[in-house]
Amino acid sequence: MELAIDVRDLKKSFGDFEALKGASFKVDENEVFGLIGPNGAGKTTTLRILGTLISPTSGVAEVFGHEVVKEADAVRRILSYLPEDAGAYQYLSGEEYLRFMAGFYASKKETVEEMVQAGRDISGLGDRLKDRVNGYSKGMKRRLLLARALMIKPKLAILDEPTSGLDVIQAYHVRGMIKDYAEGMGVTVLVSSHNMLEVEYLCNRVALINEGKIISEGTPEELKTRYNAVNLEQVFMEATQLG
């Protein structure tokens, strides 16, 4: 099995602030991997480096063997990144937005339309896709964005806080979309969340990140056994010795 993500001793500073202090972890192909930690732990910084948005101060980050800084173009062709508070173009309809995005991954019209159809199916927004995005609720926007990220069948999908700001029902739908897609399509998914229960539901393996460092890694069951905890929330508290 190929290694989807290989992060080694990754460091990133913003001025005097060290956001990452030597994080290392590996993600296998077809795995749904969760990066969990509190706000400010370094999750988004890690995902942004893997998404080719920012460069690390030092260390190595590879996606399917491609180094994210030197081979950014190759990485961008195989990944799909959903930022935490991402938005969509207000004055395009949902369908126009999906078509615009699909155009970057396919040159043939038929392939573009196949992707748009996949986006329609994943989003489940039906006829509302004909409406402009500025009329969408937060949950509808998130479903559209998730559909955009998954419709292109990426080798790696990076989802930063996919259910952030959504109510219980919307969050339930979005989690269902991710789980169904990951199981059905065999795509590698890297999810970041501070919702430990969500990660436990979605992920095959989990890494706990705190203050820029990976403090523990394993399957949810392994972690619970290791820390003698009933859920990942308790695991995190034990691992950070806060509990």
Add this chain to the structure above:
Amino acid sequence: MGSFTSIVYKEIKELIRDPKILFGVVLLPLLLYPLMGQGLQIGQESVQTAIKGAKFSVYSDDAGNIAGILVQYITTNNTVTNIQASGLEDALVKFKDSDTVAMVYVPNGYSQNITNGLRGHVKIYGNLKNLNIAEASGVDVAGSLVSIYNYYYSLAIINQLMEVTGELGSAAVVHDPLSISYASIIKGNVIEVAPSQITSLIMSQSIMLPIMVMMMVIFAIQMAATSIALEKEQKTLETLMTLPVGRFTILGGKLAGSVVIAIAGSISYMIGFGYYTSSAFSFAPQFTSVDLTGAGIGIQPMGYLLLGIVMFVTLISALALAISLAVFADSVRSAQSLTGVLIVPLIIPAMILMFSDIEMLPPAVQWIMLAIPYTHTMLATKAAFLGNYWIIIRSIGYISVFTVIVLWIAAKIFSTERIITARFSSFSFRKRKLAPPR
């Protein structure tokens, strides 16, 4: 559709569907300027109507025949109230309470003076009730009436003297023995048009052209800044930057989309402004009566071509500059306040070149002006009008070099993480030092 055209298409759609942009940039000039022109026209017409219907008064303290002839001349030509009063003060009270705008006062001694070969003095009072142009113009009409009388009365006196002395000729020639006509030499051609008429025509053009250039570039700056700031405000930029498309393609697509909207805005501005000038200045026929194309003044096809290139490079440079700055803004509002700085180097040369020539300025000011690329755009528009193509080519060269440098900077900013991390907020820069991503 390729990535570039796809971005351009999306940009145009987004900008055109934004009601603020559609209304502010495309529709407002089409509505505002014609309305302004119409307002000015209505104002001017009402002034003219008021002048035509202006009523005068006349009061004479002189009982002599010569004064009587003047009063009779004034009263037969207009709707004039002949004020009967015990003295000037009484006459002025009656004039103040009347609906007349001017009173011609003939003081005692007027006839005596003329009989003695001295000047007869006449005084005109204006009744400024509302302090408006129509009142002042009405007073001028009364003055003109007296001046016409003065001219013909002078001719009559000359005629009398000529008869007595037996001189031959015409009284009008004795009154004005010289006549003057004007001609101008332009580019080696003598044309029978007064220099003042030519300069006033060129002035009208050199005021119009810098305004148009300034407006077009301001539109372009607003478009580009809004386009980038919208991406940041709507949180779409991060996604865009992870797509398999070159950063330069994104930059180029955004520039091109903004250029299209800026051109649409400029066209609507020009249509609106054209309507404004045609309606606002319709009362002044001399404004458009001089046709100097035969003398080589006017924009020729080559001039139009070069002017088009100047406009294009100017637009690109302004857009690249706006985008480079807007990268540091995280909302449309902060982008507009940031790019507002760019309007200063546009307004200053436009204002200065509207009323003077670059050569007339002190050398230090000239150099400062020439360092601003948009000065060259405005110089080129004037040069196109006069057919000085080398100046236009020089302008194209300077603006192009400036544009390449700015584009290079914009591309550099786009290719680094600064586009994601840099922030401008409340007039201070910060690079997410205090609030880094998690």
